[in-house]
Amino acid sequence: MAFDLQEQEQIDDIKAFWRQWGRWICTGVVVAAVAYLGYKGWGYYQRHVATEAAVLYAPVDEAVRSNDTGKLVASAKALQDAYPSSGYAARASLLAARVAFDHGDVKTAEQALGWVTANAKEAALVAVARLRLASLKLDANQADAALAELAKPVDVAFAAQQLELKGDALSVKGDRKGAHAAYLESLAKMSPEAPRAELVQVKIDSLGG
Structure with missing residues (x-):
């Protein structure tokens, strides 16, 4: 088919553009496609992990209801090994720590809490584990370890x-000034209606402040 001069110029322009930019356009399309497929694949993987972790969490609930420490610790360990980054593993470990402590097994409780502080992805779960671990150290008269x-x-x-516990630890060490400062800072971060505000005030008053 013959083209008139204007059409031929348009075709030549397209060819020239494609020679200059075609490779980059193709690369961009491929990258976008791979990114999209990766996003979809990651979403599927995340859902799959969540489903599998939920299945492994079921024995944790059963162990809590039956107050079976051994089964609970074993179930938490299975989640830790299979899905260490899942929220289920962290929550199971916190439950295992609580039940182990209630049964007087402080060592197992500390191990479970330590695992959470090292592996949990949710900042709130890490904080809960860290504060509980500090409390256990303080109960064992290990003020320096708690601090x-x-x-x-x-x-x-x-x-x-955290600041209230710091005050407790400093008080145990005999650092009344440091404990007083920590309690004051703790109280300043609480709402006046907070359940522990009155107790922290009592601690401050007991130190002469």
């Missing part, structure tokens, strides 16, 4: 509790 744990950052929502 070392409390020196690590926690989610801002837990700052008041």
Whole structure:
């Protein structure tokens, strides 16, 4: 088919444009396609992991209801091994720590809490585990170990509790000035209606402040 001069010029322009930019356009299309498929694949993988982790979490619920520490710890360990980054594994480990502590197994409780602080992806779960671990250290008269744990950052929502525990640890060490300052800072971060505000005030008053 013959083309008139104007059509031929348009065709030549298209060819020239394609020679200059065609490779980059193709690359961009391929990258976009791969990114889209990767996004879809990642979403599927995440849903699959969540489903499988939920299945493994079922024995955790059963163990809590039956107060079976051994089964609970084993179920939490299975989640830790299979899906360490899932919220289910962190929550199961927190439950295992609580039940183990209630049964006097402080070592297992500390191990479970330590696992959460090292592996949980949710800042709130890490904070809960860190504060509980510090409390266990304090209960064992390990004030320095408790303070070392409390020196690590926690989610801002837990700052008041962290500072209160810091005050407790400093008080145990005989650092009344440091404890007083920590309690005051803790109280400043609480709402006046907060359940622990009155108790923290009592602690401040007991130190002569």
